[in-house]
Amino acid sequence: MQELARIFGIRVVMRGDHLILSGELERLEEAVPLTQHLIELSRLRAPFDASDVARMAEDFRRRGGEAPAAEEAQLRIALPGTRKVIVPKSAGQAGYLASIQENDVVIGIGPAGTGKTYLAVAAAVNALYRKRVKRIILARPAVEAGENLGFLPGDLQEKVDPYLRPLYDALEDMMPAERVARALEERTIEIAPLAYMRGRTLSDAFVILDEAQNATTAQMKMFLTRLGLNSRVVITGDKTQIDLPKPADSGLLQVEQILQGIEGIAFVYLDGADVIRHRLVKDIIRAYAEADEDAAGGPGSGQGNESGNPKGSGLGGAGSAAGGEASPPLSDTNGERV
Structure with a gap:
């Protein structure tokens, strides 16, 4: 999550099962949709790294800050x-x-x-x-x-x-x-x-x-x-x-x-x-x-x-x-x- 902090200029802290974001309100409003998307990917056990986070942030900005539809997060292939x-x-x-x-x-x-x-x-x-x-x-x-x-x-x-x-x-x-x-x-x-x-x-x-x-x-x-x-x-x-x-x-x-x-x-x-x-x-x-x-x-x-x-x-x-x-x-x- 350090890449998330770097991209949006905020502070990200993990405490147990909780993720705490702090910083300027405008930056937090921009970071929250992507953070929620990353949490959903983690729940689905989908791998991602710092370069993926940077790429997704760029994608989010291109969408005007709009998060992907729920179905998009489900478009994963878990190979049996x-x-x-x-x-x-x-x-x-x-x-x-x-x-x-x-x-x-x-x-x-x-x-x-x-x-x-x-x-x-x-x-x-x-x-x-x-x-x-x-x-x-x-x-x-x-x-x-x-x-x-x-x-x-x-x-x-x-x-x-x-x-x-x-x-x-x-x-x-x-x-x-x-x-x-x-x-x-x-x-x-x-x-x-x-x-x-x-x-x-x-x-x-x-x-x-x-x-x-x-x-x-x-x-x-x-x-x-x-x-x-x-x-x-x-x-x-x-x-x-x-x-x-x-x-x-x-x-x-x-x-x-x-x-x-x-x-x-x-x-x-x-x-x-x-x-x-x-x-x-x-x-x-x-x-x-x-x-x-x-x-x-x-x-x-x-x-x-x-x-x-x-x-x-x-x-x-x-x-x-x-x-x-x-x-x-x-x-x-x-x-x-x-």
Whole structure:
């Protein structure tokens, strides 16, 4: 709670089960809603640290001092059989998780470190643990950053594994390593290049396509039409990180226009406010965005808000949510760790 004291310029003292705040009335009025929210998170056994408190304080100020709705605090994932509890750490992340719960297809767009992949994997693992689906399928386009698999050493598995590693990392942060290994062996969890999805029908599954900005329009259509009965799909991507020879060929750019207004499909936009990494990541993202604007000739001429839509403009069905995110790095992820 010392971070709380530092941020608001108040005194915070713990006495038994009581938390005592003292200081100027105006500062106390600002600090109390966040303090109550932190107490609720503690009651739910949701972990948070000093950097989380600073981020939540910024989020509160952006809301005009309004506390998150009670339902938002309940948007946590307590993974059965583990002590891990994953919670959204921004309003954008909360909207993203809520959208995943309410829609069959969710497309999360935003910058690195906003937790797109991590939260999607957490929702998938939770669904598997609770027997809502029978398997998890995680896919990525196999070629990124201009590297062609044909020129990389090793057999096919050795070639694609580095590209899929972030998905393994997210899984291993939520499940015991031996359970991950067993699930992979039994194919309860499958991690594969996007091309391996062709010709399949994915039923009773939670399916995630990560780094979707590097899927072509044809690949995006192929992936979306794999959806079978009792399945959910989450697609994540960052439109500022397209590695295709022709960025305009990105299926992530096309899908917004093509699928707009279809009930059961939600678009969620995350942004710098949702970045859950080192405090400098947010500043780095902002600096690059400003540099892109300068190079393009001024504000609004660059990619800016990735979709061109204002934050909070959900396209799609009633489940559309708001937010805005930068594409996560290859080592990704979190609601928790990112």
